[in-house]
Amino acid sequence: MAASDELEYLKTLVSQLNAKIEALEAKAKKAVASHKTPAHQLRTILMGPPGAGKGTQAPRIREEFCVCHLATGDMLREQVTKKTKLGVEAKKIMDAGGLVSDDIMVGMIKDQLEHNQECKNGFVLDGFPRTVPQAEKLNSMLQARKEKLDSVVELVYDDQLLNSRITGRLIHPASGRTYHKEFNPPKKPFVDDVTGEPLVQRSDDNVEALRKRLAVFHTQTGPVVEYYKAKGLWRPIDAAQSPALVWDNLRRVFAKQQ
Numbered sequence: 001m002a003a004s005d006e007l008e009y010l011k012t013l014v015s016q017l018n019a020k021i022e023a024l025e026a027k028a029k030k031a032v033a034s035h036k037t038p039a040h041q042l043r044t045i046l047m048g049p050p051g052a053g054k055g056t057q058a059p060r061i062r063e064e065f066c067v068c069h070l071a072t073g074d075m076l077r078e079q080v081t082k083k084t085k086l087g088v089e090a091k092k093i094m095d096a097g098g099l100v101s102d103d104i105m106v107g108m109i110k111d112q113l114e115h116n117q118e119c120k121n122g123f124v125l126d127g128f129p130r131t132v133p134q135a136e137k138l139n140s141m142l143q144a145r146k147e148k149l150d151s152v153v154e155l156v157y158d159d160q161l162l163n164s165r166i167t168g169r170l171i172h173p174a175s176g177r178t179y180h181k182e183f184n185p186p187k188k189p190f191v192d193d194v195t196g197e198p199l200v201q202r203s204d205d206n207v208e209a210l211r212k213r214l215a216v217f218h219t220q221t222g223p224v225v226e227y228y229k230a231k232g233l234w235r236p237i238d239a240a241q242s243p244a245l246v247w248d249n250l251r252r253v254f255a256k257q258q
């Protein structure tokens, strides 16, 4: 066989093998997901002030435990992008650092728990519940479904340090992937590593809105922490460590409850 023919043959073989490997990997991943038994299910809440790292850690939990990641902020931003009636109203509230009504937020979570197939092994809630009425409604919802929360993890972070995390954050709107100009930069500036699409800054990621978001966190979400402490579910983690260390601590919390 001529050298050029042999090269062509080997290239085809390699590409066929790659395709086969990808198919087998996808099959193996699916098998792991479907072999999850109720004993391996996970129902957890990630709490913490804006910029504490909820959106950074939640996708790892989703991947590791094959659960759905329900981020109410992302759901609202999707409505904003689609320019729905809710999106137009929500944008004004979000940009001002306020909270969208409890009924709307509870309705969104209820709909996901009932219809999102990815929630069959459990969930990680990110940004919900944010008020005591939301926590109470979630409690009734789970009781009706005969399901129990495993843990409520608070990513604890000092208010004074949040400014730089928030003002340096970049996001990929379509996937919700999060970067940081300094602490977690994309490979190419302002470009998503996975899709090559542009990264943007959130319209509520400015010093003024952050001040309001923090105040709302302490007045409205602080009591939610107390609510879960009273139920014995609260687990604090120091969020001032590197993302890898925060992840190690999270895994330790989840390992204890398996």
Ligand code: AP5
Residues within 6 Å of the ligand: 048, 049, 050, 051, 052, 053, 054, 055, 056, 057, 072, 073, 074, 076, 093, 094, 097, 098, 099, 100, 101, 105, 126, 127, 128, 129, 130, 134, 165, 166, 168, 169, 170, 178, 179, 180, 181, 183, 184, 213, 239, 240, 241, 242, 243, 244, 246
């Ligand atoms: P939402 O989108 O939930 O925003 P948030 O709670 O303010 O939280 P953030 O997304 O700002 O922070 P994060 O903890 O996810 O931080 P991240 O991982 O990105 O809500 C937005 C708005 O929607 C609300 O203000 C409200 O109006 C409305 N809303 C949403 N839910 C609602 C509800 N239930 N009820 C009513 N209204 C609701 O990290 C931040 C940055 O730091 C990133 O750049 C990241 O790369 C970096 N970083 C993360 N971890 C580390 C680390 N360990 N070390 C160094 N850098 C790190």
